[in-house]
């Protein structure tokens with residue numbers, strides 16, 4: 001078997017947290033080298049790289065974080081998204097409470113809230129999660 005190059009070992013370190021299959025796939029795609037799972041596991045252990053899979057946030061790429069069951073994101077991203085949607089909703093409510101429900105400013109707020117909601121429901125679809133409506 002050919003020796004491991006520096007780049008191949010980098011791939012091992014970079015993708016180890018995604019598991020041995022992800023590493024094998026990446027090695028083949030990027031370096032054109034096919035290595036078996038056993039060979040990869042052996043070398044990983046030799047250079048002290050863990051191949052244990054760890055959760056990765058699909059939004060910001062944070063590794064080893066606990067992902068929110070509802071939206072599949074790390075705590076930071078979940079919070080950020082929710083806060084942004086809430087803030088847009090609050091601005092809309094405040095405008096309504098103040099009786100400013102027509103004019104370009106109200107339309108802008110309504111559009112902004114719509115955008116936040118759509119983004120969040122897009123995320124739910126992308127990661128196969130239940131939407132707000134489906135959760136009841």
Ligand SMILES: [Zn+2]
Pocket residue numbers: 057058059060061062073074075076077078
């Ligand atoms: Zn995140």
